[in-house]
Amino acid sequence: MSAPLRLVLFDVDGTLVDSQGSIVLAMTSSFEALSLPVPDRSAVISIVGLSLPVAIARLAPTEAPAVQDRLVEGYKQAYHAHRLDQGAASSPLFPGARDIIETLHAVPEVLLGVATGKSQRGLDALLEVHGLESYFVTRQVADHHPSKPHPSMIETALADTGVSAADAVMIGDTSFDMEMARAASVAGVGVSWGYHDRSALRDASCVIDAFDQLPAALAGIWD
Known part of the structure; x- marks a missing residue:
């Protein structure tokens, strides 16, 4: 059988x-681009695994939805740029x-x-x-x-x-x-x-x- x-x-x-280095770098870049306080490393690592919009909402719960959307896009752009620059070494x-x-x-x-x-x-x-x-x-x-x-x-x-x-x-x-x-x-x-x-x-x-x-x-x- x-x-x-x-x-x-x-x-x-x-x-x-x-991939934590890449994730923290991209999240930092996204928040800094909007002149928002950057979440500490432990907070960023705690949301790894969640879908990005949900993760951003947890890290910036008091920000307006439009701002959260901009943080999502900023993260995507920063992560993509880092991956292109570092290749396999990024993750x-x-x-x-x-x-x-x-x-x-x-x-x-x-x-x-x-x-x-x-x-x-x-x-x-x-x-x-x-x-x-x-x-x-x-x-x-x-x-x-x-x-x-x-x-x-x-x-x-x-x-x-x-x-x-x-x-x-x-x-x-x-x-x-x-x-x-x-x-x-x-x-x-x-x-x-x-x-x-x-x-x-x-x-x-x-x-x-x-x-x-x-x-x-x-x-x-x-x-």
Whole structure:
């Protein structure tokens, strides 16, 4: 009897790549361009994973919607310029990320996907610069969904692939990822090297400290 199809969904920022330097730089540039007080680094990192308009609203809750919109556009422009200038160095892969992607991709019954607060343009550029375009069969981005932790990204990925919730896992570094997984009735695997403290990953089925621990974690969930 053939094994059922499995789906492994990855968050991106803070899970696959360390983009905090680029995020903080772009956010700083956006706020400074409007002569607004720049949020401190910890505040900026705390919103990584949310869709950009939601993140900006949390960082500048007293600003008018038109100002928040300008902050969103300023962030996009600054982030894009930094990515063009720095290339892959703007968001380097975490240790072991490429190896685990290749390892899981080689398993016939395992499908890989992405569920990220990035835009379509941002995700496509990131995958291209790291040579990862061919690995992910479903790519869910902020352009087409409510912000995490709404389950829409995972639910769409399940529909795209025909995989049941019981056979899917969400890998992420933030409480938003784990709450999204719970809302979609899929298991969540937290990673300890990302942007939220381990204590925030309370909805995770388990938390790993390195990518080489992921195969055992998946086996524990599915077996």
